[in-house]
Amino acid sequence: MSRRTVFFVSDQTGVTAETLGHSLMTQFEGLEFRQLTLPFVSTLDKAREAVRRIDRAAQEEGLRPIIFSTLVQDELRDVVMTANGLFLDLFSAFVGPLERELNTRSTHRAGRAHGIADLAAYTTRINATNFALANDDGTGGDYAHADVVLVGVSRVGKTPTCVYMALQYGVFAANYPLTEEDLEAARLPVRLEPFRGKLYGLTIRPERLQQIRYERRPDSRYASRAQVQYELRAGDALFRRYSIPTLDTSESSIEEIASRIMNSTGIERRLPL
Amino acid sequence: MSRRTVFFVSDQTGVTAETLGHSLMTQFEGLEFRQLTLPFVSTLDKAREAVRRIDRAAQEEGLRPIIFSTLVQDELRDVVMTANGLFLDLFSAFVGPLERELNTRSTHRAGRAHGIADLAAYTTRINATNFALANDDGTGGDYAHADVVLVGVSRVGKTPTCVYMALQYGVFAANYPLTEEDLEAARLPVRLEPFRGKLYGLTIRPERLQQIRYERRPDSRYASRAQVQYELRAGDALFRRYSIPTLDTSESSIEEIASRIMNSTGIERRLPL
Numbered sequence: 001m002s003r004r005t006v007f008f009v010s011d012q013t014g015v016t017a018e019t020l021g022h023s024l025m026t027q028f029e030g031l032e033f034r035q036l037t038l039p040f041v042s043t044l045d046k047a048r049e050a051v052r053r054i055d056r057a058a059q060e061e062g063l064r065p066i067i068f069s070t071l072v073q074d075e076l077r078d079v080v081m082t083a084n085g086l087f088l089d090l091f092s093a094f095v096g097p098l099e100r101e102l103n104t105r106s107t108h109r110a111g112r113a114h115g116i117a118d119l120a121a122y123t124t125r126i127n128a129t130n131f132a133l134a135n136d137d138g139t140g141g142d143y144a145h146a147d148v149v150l151v152g153v154s155r156v157g158k159t160p161t162c163v164y165m166a167l168q169y170g171v172f173a174a175n176y177p178l179t180e181e182d183l184e185a186a187r188l189p190v191r192l193e194p195f196r197g198k199l200y201g202l203t204i205r206p207e208r209l210q211q212i213r214y215e216r217r218p219d220s221r222y223a224s225r226a227q228v229q230y231e232l233r234a235g236d237a238l239f240r241r242y243s244i245p246t247l248d249t250s251e252s253s254i255e256e257i258a259s260r261i262m263n264s265t266g267i268e269r270r271l272p273l
Numbered sequence: 274m275s276r277r278t279v280f281f282v283s284d285q286t287g288v289t290a291e292t293l294g295h296s297l298m299t300q301f302e303g304l305e306f307r308q309l310t311l312p313f314v315s316t317l318d319k320a321r322e323a324v325r326r327i328d329r330a331a332q333e334e335g336l337r338p339i340i341f342s343t344l345v346q347d348e349l350r351d352v353v354m355t356a357n358g359l360f361l362d363l364f365s366a367f368v369g370p371l372e373r374e375l376n377t378r379s380t381h382r383a384g385r386a387h388g389i390a391d392l393a394a395y396t397t398r399i400n401a402t403n404f405a406l407a408n409d410d411g412t413g414g415d416y417a418h419a420d421v422v423l424v425g426v427s428r429v430g431k432t433p434t435c436v437y438m439a440l441q442y443g444v445f446a447a448n449y450p451l452t453e454e455d456l457e458a459a460r461l462p463v464r465l466e467p468f469r470g471k472l473y474g475l476t477i478r479p480e481r482l483q484q485i486r487y488e489r490r491p492d493s494r495y496a497s498r499a500q501v502q503y504e505l506r507a508g509d510a511l512f513r514r515y516s517i518p519t520l521d522t523s524e525s526s527i528e529e530i531a532s533r534i535m536n537s538t539g540i541e542r543r544l545p546l
Contacts, residue, residue: 004375013532015441016296019289022546023343024367027379035546039532066374070296086374094297094361101339101359102277106300123488125527129433133406160402163436167527168288215396254398254440259286259312273295273308 003032005057005065009050009080011072014039020090021068033066041071047079054083072108121170124270128166128173135174136162143174143195147267150175151192151239152202153183153231154222155212157249157257161202165258170270183234188242200261201239201246206232208250276305278330278338282323282353284345287312293363294341306339314344320352327356345381394443397543401439401446408447409435416447416468420540423448424465424512425475426456426504427495428485430522430530434475438531443543456507461515473534474512474519479505481523 006025008017014037025033036057038050058064065085071077072091081087095106134140136159143149148165150158150173158175165173182189192199204212206229213223221227239246245264249257262269279298281290287310298306309330311323331337338358344350345364354360368379407413409432416422421438423431423446431448438446455462465472477485479502486496494500512519518537522530535542 013528015528015532016289016292018546020293020343020363023289023345024364024371027345027368027381028371028375028377029380031375031377037546039536066371070293072296072300086370088367088370090293090363090367091297093366094363095300097359097361098297098301098339102301102304104301104304107302108300119484119488122526123485126428126430126433126485129436133409133432133436136406155399157399159406160399160440163402163406164440167433167437167440211392212396212399215392253395255286255288259288263312273291273310 003034003061004063005034005036005061007050007054007057007065007067007085008035008037009041009067009069009071010037010039011042011076012039012070014070017068017070017090021066021088024068025066041076041080044075044079047071047076050080051083054080054085058084074108121271124170125167128170128270129163131172131174132162132166138176138179140174141191143192143198145172146174146195146198147172148200148261148265149173149192149195149198150202150261151178151188151199151244152204153178153209153235155209155216156202156204157252157254158202160254161257161261164254165261168255168258168271169262169267171262171267172270178231178235178238180231183231183238186234186238186241188238196242196244199242199244200265201235201244202257203232203236203239203246203248205248205250276307276334277336278307278309278334280323280327280330280338280340280358281308281310282314282340282342282344283310283312284315284349285312285343287343290341290343290363294339294361297341298339314349314353317348317352320344320349323353324356327353327358331357347381394544397443398440401443401543402436404445404447405435405439411449411452413447414464416465416471418445419447419468419471420445421447421473421534421538422465422468422471423475423534424451424472424517425477426451426482426508428482428489429475429477430525430527431475433527434530434534437527438534441528441531441544442535442540444535444540445543451504451508451511453504456504456511459507459511459514461511469515469517472515472517473538474508474517475530476505476509476512476519476521478521478523 008014008021010017041047041050054065067085067087070090135142162173162175165171210228217223281287281294283290314323327338340358340360343363408415435446435448438444483501
C-alpha cells in the first residue's frame, strides 16, 4: 500500500494542528501515514518553502499529501493553499460562523494562540514546575503549599502527571511514593497526615505495572509478579482505609490522568486558557 | 457588555478543543468570554448533562453559548447538538473531505486521540521526564545521554522547557545554569566541554529577566538591573565564543521555545505523534 504524507502547517508551534490532525487520522485504520510538522511558517518565504516541500512529497509518492493548517494570516494561507494537496483549514472553517454569531470581525492577526504569555502566567508556570521538581518522589515535602499530593507505588505515573499538571494547569502538585514500610505498617507516614484532604491515589493493574517495571529492571524482585501484586494490594487497602480518592492509570495517558484529577477534585487551574 | 460562555466539549481531556477554540476566540478582541471545559463526555448521560449546563448558561446570560466539540461518536454529538448554542464541530467538519480523499470510511470510534499510549511510548515519556528531573539545574550531569543540554543564566526558562520537551517529544533534555564563576572565567565548565555539540543557549532581554527575578526576590542583587545586565552580557559572550546556538526567550512561551529548539537542532522526537 502506498504511504501518504500528512503535513501540519502552522505559524506557531504546530501542536494544535498535530493534535487535532492526528486525532482525525487515527479514525482511518489500516492506512499508513508519514506525519511532518512545518512550524513557524510566519513569512511569505517560509510559506513558499512549505509549498515546495509539499509538492515534492506529492511527486515522490504519487499521492497528494493532506495538509492540516492553523495558519491565521490570509496572505500566508493563500500561498500554502496553492500546494498540491488536500488543504484542510482548521482555522477559517470556524471563523466565518463565529463572526456571524458574535457580530464582530476577527482580527486575523497571527501569533495569538501561544503568544507572549503575560508575566503572571509565565511566572506561575515556572513556579509550578519548580514546585513539582522540588516536591517529587517524597523529597521536599512542602505539602502545605501543594494543591494536590499524588500517592502511589513506584512507576504508577506520579512524576510525569505532576509535571504535566504544572505546565498545563499551573497547579502545584507534589507526589509521595508509598514505601515498603508504609505498606507493611498499612498507614500513611505521619508527615502526610495533616494533608489528608489533598491526597489523591494512583493505582494500576498488576500486569501493566509489571510490564513497566520490567522495562526498567528486568528480572528483578522489583518487577516480579508477587512483589507488584503485594504492593498494589497493600496500596489500594491504604487508599480505602483513609478514604483517598483513587484513579486506575492502566488505560490512561498522562493527559487523561491529569485531566481526570482536575475534574474529580475540582482543583482550579492557575493558568488562563 | 454581556459576557458570553464558551464550552469545550470532548470525550477525552478537552485539551485539543481548548487549544484550537482558544486560538479562535483570541481573534475577537474586546469581547469577554467565560471558558468552561466539559471533558470525558463519553456516555449519553454525560452528554445530556452537558446539554443541561449549556442551556442553563444560555438562560442565565441571555446569549447562547459557543460550543467547540471534538466528540467523535455520532450518538453523543447528536445529543450535544440539541443544546441552545452555536455548535462548532472540530471533528466532523474534516472527516467528510478526508473520507473522500482517502476513499475509506472512518471508524467513528471514540478515544483514539489521547488513547492508551503503547507501552514503549509511555515508558519513553516517563524516562525522559525522569531524565529531565535528574539532570536539572546542573545536578546529575549525565550529559552523555542527553539529546540536548540547555545553558543559560538563572530564570531564563531552562527547567520548564526541558520538562516540556520530555513530555511532548520524549526528548532527553538536561540543563546547566551558568554560575558567576563560569561567567567571570568566560569559559564553560570542564565537564560540559565534551558535549559542546549538544549545548543550546537561552538568553532573554534584561528588562524581562529583571521582571521575572523581581517576582521571585524583590529588591535583591539577584534582581538588580546591574546584575541582570552583567550576567546576560557575559552569558551571550560565552555563547558566541563557543559558537553555541542561541534563542532569545523574551517573547516566547515554553511551547515555542521547545518547538524552536527542536526545529533548529533537528533533534528527532522520540514519541510518535
